[in-house]
Amino acid sequence: MNRIMILTIGRQFGSGGRIIGKKLAEAFGIAYYDKELIELASRESGLCHDVFEKADEKTSDSLTHAFSQGFPYMGMYTPHLNILSNEGLFKIQSDAIRKLGDTESCVIVGRCADYILREHPGCISFFIHNRMENRVQRVVERQQATVEQAKELIAKTDKSRAAYYDYFTNKTWGKASSYHLSIDVSALGIDDTVTFMKTFVEKKSKV
Numbered sequence: 001m002n003r004i005m006i007l008t009i010g011r012q013f014g015s016g017g018r019i020i021g022k023k024l025a026e027a028f029g030i031a032y033y034d035k036e037l038i039e040l041a042s043r044e045s046g047l048c049h050d051v052f053e054k055a056d057e058k059t060s061d062s063l064t065h066a067f068s069q070g071f072p073y074m075g076m077y078t079p080h081l082n083i084l085s086n087e088g089l090f091k092i093q094s095d096a097i098r099k100l101g102d103t104e105s106c107v108i109v110g111r112c113a114d115y116i117l118r119e120h121p122g123c124i125s126f127f128i129h130n131r132m133e134n135r136v137q138r139v140v141e142r143q144q145a146t147v148e149q150a151k152e153l154i155a156k157t158d159k160s161r162a163a164y165y166d167y168f169t170n171k172t173w174g175k176a177s178s179y180h181l182s183i184d185v186s187a188l189g190i191d192d193t194v195t196f197m198k199t200f201v202e203k204k205s206k207v
Helices: 017-028 036-045 049-055 086-103 132-143 147-169 190-205
Strands: 006-011 031-033 106-109 123-129 181-184
Touching (some): 017 031, 017 106, 017 190, 036 086, 086 106, 132 147, 181 190
Parallel strands (some): 006 106, 006 123, 031 106
């Protein structure tokens, strides 16, 4: 691979975006980052992992009192309201994502990576969606939840992800024009969707 390639994946909750991301990374032999970004941002900032976990793809300002809730500080930054604000944490995580974009080819799931790396010449962005019945079934099996619980969790998580994305990007989460390619997984299934995405990347990379 002659240049760094970053494949970003936005996804509806329960759509299969995470497993697709992992399989796509395996297909290209590159790294995969999802929750791993939380650990990376924590390590590079000196802030506790739990601070980023609590803020992960959420817009709530509740983190401003994180220390009073017992989240430890690891010493690389001076504790300050601006750092613990969602904007401060977003900047730290964005810096970690940009650093990845400068150093290695990888798949990044969520975290507004498509927007953060929008000027990266090797960035290709995807959005994964799926039929509701498929999403509900996936969440029921994965979370051992009832159908009603699954529907509630899907609605809550999608709303949170949309608010986070729209707030930090001034774009619209899930809107096709926000990405290079938006894909309905129910049309092809997981494995054929990965194959289709791989072909798309290979063709676009030659343009």
